[in-house]
Amino acid sequence: MSASRVDLTATGRVVLGLIPFGRRTGYDIKTFVDRTTRHFWAASYGQIYPELKRLEKQDLVRGRPEPAGGRARIVYELTESGDAALKAWLSSDDAPLYELRDEGMLKLFFSDSLPEQRIEIVRAIRAREERSLAHLLSIEPHASEGPEGARLTLQLGIGLTEWTIDWCEATERRLAIETRKETPR
Amino acid sequence: MSASRVDLTATGRVVLGLIPFGRRTGYDIKTFVDRTTRHFWAASYGQIYPELKRLEKQDLVRGRPEPAGGRARIVYELTESGDAALKAWLSSDDAPLYELRDEGMLKLFFSDSLPEQRIEIVRAIRAREERSLAHLLSIEPHASEGPEGARLTLQLGIGLTEWTIDWCEATERRLAIETRKETPR
DNA sequence: AGGTGCATGTAACAGGTTACATGATTAA
DNA sequence: TTAATCATGTAACCTGTTACATGCACCT
Numbered sequence: 001m002s003a004s005r006v007d008l009t010a011t012g013r014v015v016l017g018l019i020p021f022g023r024r025t026g027y028d029i030k031t032f033v034d035r036t037t038r039h040f041w042a043a044s045y046g047q048i049y050p051e052l053k054r055l056e057k058q059d060l061v062r063g064r065p066e067p068a069g070g071r072a073r074i075v076y077e078l079t080e081s082g083d084a085a086l087k088a089w090l091s092s093d094d095a096p097l098y099e100l101r102d103e104g105m106l107k108l109f110f111s112d113s114l115p116e117q118r119i120e121i122v123r124a125i126r127a128r129e130e131r132s133l134a135h136l137l138s139i140e141p142h143a144s145e146g147p148e149g150a151r152l153t154l155q156l157g158i159g160l161t162e163w164t165i166d167w168c169e170a171t172e173r174r175l176a177i178e179t180r181k182e183t184p185r
Numbered sequence: 186m187s188a189s190r191v192d193l194t195a196t197g198r199v200v201l202g203l204i205p206f207g208r209r210t211g212y213d214i215k216t217f218v219d220r221t222t223r224h225f226w227a228a229s230y231g232q233i234y235p236e237l238k239r240l241e242k243q244d245l246v247r248g249r250p251e252p253a254g255g256r257a258r259i260v261y262e263l264t265e266s267g268d269a270a271l272k273a274w275l276s277s278d279d280a281p282l283y284e285l286r287d288e289g290m291l292k293l294f295f296s297d298s299l300p301e302q303r304i305e306i307v308r309a310i311r312a313r314e315e316r317s318l319a320h321l322l323s324i325e326p327h328a329s330e331g332p333e334g335a336r337l338t339l340q341l342g343i344g345l346t347e348w349t350i351d352w353c354e355a356t357e358r359r360l361a362i363e364t365r366k367e368t369p370r
Numbered sequence: 371a372g373g374t375g376c377a378t379g380t381a382a383c384a385g386g387t388t389a390c391a392t393g394a395t396t397a398a
Numbered sequence: 399t400t401a402a403t404c405a406t407g408t409a410a411c412c413t414g415t416t417a418c419a420t421g422c423a424c425c426t
Contacts, residue, residue: 010288011385017295027405037294040287044387049407071394071405089292090299096288096309102225103195103281107274109222110202114275124281196413212377229415234379256377256422376423384415395404 006085010097011047012055016078016086019061024075026052052076060085104128191270195282196232197240201263201271204246209260211237237261245270289313 055061060082104125240246245267248259289310
């Protein structure tokens with residue numbers, strides 16, 4: 001009954017969800033996104049800064065100036081209604097948005113038009129996947145430093161493949177994603 | 186030296202790539218996209234019709250009116266430069282675009298803010314994957330009708346998981362995507 | 371007679387990227 | 399001193415979705 005008509009855009013939800021990680025300036029949020037959620041949700045300065053203003057106008061976040069020396073700096077935190085809006089979103093049972101645009105797959109799909117190129121297309125896809133995997137794995141070494149919090153392992157059935165997701169409740173609540181080999185049945 | 190400054194947008198490439206499948210009207214293209222490439226590249230009427238006009242202006246496709254009875258209908262085909270542009274794109278070694286927006290993963294990533302919701306979030310992700318898989322598999326039975334053309338099997342290393350892609354060079358050159366269980370090593 | 375499918379299109383809107391402008395602090 | 403990093407912001411542009419308008423053909 002509270003939260004009077006909250007208009008929470010997709011970008012707004014991301015920003016709202018990131019603030020509890022302790023990332024509080026627009027710059028912080030962008031840096032963190034680029035290291036983590038980028039793999040399944042990217043965001044640019046052109047979205048983040050205006051969005052912080054919009055959220056503030058709706059009383060979902062509150063920003064206070066905390067200049068670092070002479071350098072302008074605005075630190076944001078969730079308000080009570082911001083926290084409520086975040087939890088409402090996490091609990092909502094609307095089908096979560098899923099969008100994929102994969103030019104490599106598209107090329108492969110069209111490769112009947114130029115079959116001799118097929119193997120190159122596949123190589124490019126493999127290269128992308130390898131870069132992506134390297135990045136995801138490179139997050140992990142950080143996870144072992146400091147006292148490791150409780151560990152939660154989730155098994156996601158994605159097609160016939162299983163993904164193991166490890167949650168480390170350490171200082172940064174970092175997420176490690178690994179694909180898991182399946183045993184044949 | 187030929188193809189004088191061709192400005193081929195992402196949507197333009199999709200449309201160009203689809204025409205050789207024998208789908209020639211805007212409506213056809215949309216229907217086909219929704220059945221196939223939608224899984225890795227979607228397109229709407231609002232893109233397709235204006236794009237066909239833009240491609241025609243650049244002499245990459247040619248449309249001729251072929252009314253079906255009293256029903257207006259424009260059938261498109263590739264021009265020579267259109268075919269060249271398509272092949273140039275398929276051969277280009279620019280890193281192919283890859284974009285993913287996955288709200289479920291985002292929720293999961295943020296779920297420290299509401300841990301008791303975690304399992305529901307995972308269920309929603311699983312549900313999405315199951316719907317998607319069901320759809321992909323449902324394409325396959327069609328593949329066995331009619332004389333099946335040459336079959337090409339590609340193994341894509343995506344992370345530690347293998348994907349098998351079967352190419353059926355039948356009338357529709359249909360693509361079947363399956364995940365493959367891996368043998369443990 | 372009515373619903374579904376075939377068929378073409380656009381206007382308004384929403385969402386997102388890129389490039390730019392500006393300037394302080396910090397580490398090499 | 400100079401480059402990298404921290405920090406904020408916007409304007410112009412590009413892309414894409416949604417909703418609407420229109421109408422014929424075909425099947426039941």
